[in-house]
Amino acid sequence: MNMNTEIIVRLSKYKRLLQKLKALGLERVFSNNLGDGIGVSPALVRKDFSAMNIQGNKRGGYDINILIEQLNKLLGKDQPQELIIAGCGRIGTALMQYEEFSTEGLQVVAGFDINPDGVQNVQDIPIYHLNEMAAFIKENNIEVGIITVPDNAAANVLEMMIKAGVKGILNFASIELKTANSLNCNQCTIQNVNIGLELEHLFYRIKEMPPCEEKE
Amino acid sequence: MNMNTEIIVRLSKYKRLLQKLKALGLERVFSNNLGDGIGVSPALVRKDFSAMNIQGNKRGGYDINILIEQLNKLLGKDQPQELIIAGCGRIGTALMQYEEFSTEGLQVVAGFDINPDGVQNVQDIPIYHLNEMAAFIKENNIEVGIITVPDNAAANVLEMMIKAGVKGILNFASIELKTANSLNCNQCTIQNVNIGLELEHLFYRIKEMPPCEEKE
DNA sequence: TAGATTGTTAATCGATTAACAATC
DNA sequence: TAGATTGTTAATCGATTAACAATC
Numbered sequence: 001m002n003m004n005t006e007i008i009v010r011l012s013k014y015k016r017l018l019q020k021l022k023a024l025g026l027e028r029v030f031s032n033n034l035g036d037g038i039g040v041s042p043a044l045v046r047k048d049f050s051a052m053n054i055q056g057n058k059r060g061g062y063d064i065n066i067l068i069e070q071l072n073k074l075l076g077k078d079q080p081q082e083l084i085i086a087g088c089g090r091i092g093t094a095l096m097q098y099e100e101f102s103t104e105g106l107q108v109v110a111g112f113d114i115n116p117d118g119v120q121n122v123q124d125i126p127i128y129h130l131n132e133m134a135a136f137i138k139e140n141n142i143e144v145g146i147i148t149v150p151d152n153a154a155a156n157v158l159e160m161m162i163k164a165g166v167k168g169i170l171n172f173a174s175i176e177l178k179t180a181n182s183l184n185c186n187q188c189t190i191q192n193v194n195i196g197l198e199l200e201h202l203f204y205r206i207k208e209m210p211p212c213e214e215k216e
Numbered sequence: 217m218n219m220n221t222e223i224i225v226r227l228s229k230y231k232r233l234l235q236k237l238k239a240l241g242l243e244r245v246f247s248n249n250l251g252d253g254i255g256v257s258p259a260l261v262r263k264d265f266s267a268m269n270i271q272g273n274k275r276g277g278y279d280i281n282i283l284i285e286q287l288n289k290l291l292g293k294d295q296p297q298e299l300i301i302a303g304c305g306r307i308g309t310a311l312m313q314y315e316e317f318s319t320e321g322l323q324v325v326a327g328f329d330i331n332p333d334g335v336q337n338v339q340d341i342p343i344y345h346l347n348e349m350a351a352f353i354k355e356n357n358i359e360v361g362i363i364t365v366p367d368n369a370a371a372n373v374l375e376m377m378i379k380a381g382v383k384g385i386l387n388f389a390s391i392e393l394k395t396a397n398s399l400n401c402n403q404c405t406i407q408n409v410n411i412g413l414e415l416e417h418l419f420y421r422i423k424e425m426p427p428c429e430e431k432e
Numbered sequence: 433t434a435g436a437t438t439g440t441t442a443a444t445c446g447a448t449t450a451a452c453a454a455t456c
Numbered sequence: 457t458a459g460a461t462t463g464t465t466a467a468t469c470g471a472t473t474a475a476c477a478a479t480c
Binding site: 005008009011012013038039074075076081083089090091093094095097098099100101104106143144150151167168169170174176178189191193195196197198199200201202203204205206207 | 221224225227228229254255290291292297299305306307309310311313314315316317320322359360366367383384385386390392394405407409411412413414415416417418419420421422423
């Protein structure tokens with residue numbers, strides 16, 4: 001099955017929306033509600049669920065509780081999602097204390113840095129030397145890592161992670177990282193978060209923006 | 217002209233790649249080189265440039281210096297790109313010191329917080345109270361802002377920014393912000409950076425990953 | 433000139449949407 | 457039953473790619 005990458009993002013969005021609707025006391029939703037909520041057509045909502053083998057009632061829409069449960073299971077939320085952070089600078093340590101992580105069941109189990117003693121311990125997350133990262137990954141079967149080291153160290157850390165068996169990487173270094181499929185096999189997914197790129201994008205778009213008239 | 221949003225991201229990527237190629241001493245590039253470098257087909261490279269009225273030589277490819285200059289101009293890099301940050305917590309202050317910004321000509325000119333005295337001054341970026349943000353935006357014609365306040369304050373800050381005239385917003389709060397086009401007109405572009413969503417996405421994809429065989 | 437690369441047109445591909453039969 | 461919503465098929469839309477004429 002050729003899995004489109006956008007559909008997964010939408011699944012997460014449905015789930016988050018549903019949790020809020022549930023908190024408001026709703027018990028069922030229609031594809032229309034979900035479409036409005038995340039900004040897609042109702043047809044796409046139904047199609048997404050259909051692709052995931054999630055069924056509703058021909059007349060009564062979808063049961064919120066069941067839907068949330070099914071989405072959570074699909075997204076692997078039925079077990080703790082552990083990850084590590086390489087690079088305990090400002091961004092790395094900020095992420096360690098990121099509140100959203102705990103509410104979403106994401107758990108940072110360790111941080112790594114070339115100067116672990118210089119990092120003031122964050123909550124109860126242990127900070128180790130980068131040298132120990134590979135061993136830690138293997139021992140604890142870590143599958144996801146965040147890279148927040150300086151650009152010039154990023155490629156190196158990437159290779160360390162992949163060789164140690166990490167399968168998913170979120171990269172904050174401003175150089176785009178790719179899997180050189182020479183290492184290991186190409187069984188590692190890398191997601192680049194490039195803040196500078198996002199800003200450049202914004203600056204471009206506002207430049208194009210006409211003063212204030214109707215659209216198109 | 218209906219401007220696809222992905223093309224702009226590619227323009228930034230071309231530009232960054234070109235700067236590195238230039239540093240290596242190259243003087244001309246072919247659509248093939250650029251395609252390989254950012255992972256698209258050479259046809260798309262030529263199409264992008266064509267859409268932007270950038271011309272090459274039928275035989276000699278593109279002159280790197282001229283190309284960089286043209287891309288920079290398109291991306292508005294010929295003038296300083298100023299922005300503000302609302303929310304001077306860990307992520308906000310981390311971004312203020314983000315090295316990539318200075319190398320890319322992005323300049324954080326002020327930070328705002330509900331407790332500016334609690335923020336230790338970052339380099340030479342002034343920190344003011346959130347109450348002063350609207351006035352600052354207007355006085356200095358600020359067009360781009362980053363939101364790094366807690367989720368429960370995000371919608372509020374968004375509205376303040378839009379009303380004061382900000383046209384582009386990069387939002388790090390974990391609730392997705394949209395332009396309620398009731399305020400003002402809908403002339404504000406919002407880009408959401410949702411780290412939790414990215415991680416959920418990663419966790420999903422690695423779950424689907426088969427042990428280790430050829431692709432497809 | 434011959435060879436190579438651009439610029440562009442037509443073909444392809446995939447994702448989204450419209451529409452409707454099935455059915456609760 | 458009548459009405460409303462799902463699940464799915466066919467139509468649309470847009471972006472990417474293949475291919476090739478133009479041309480340096």
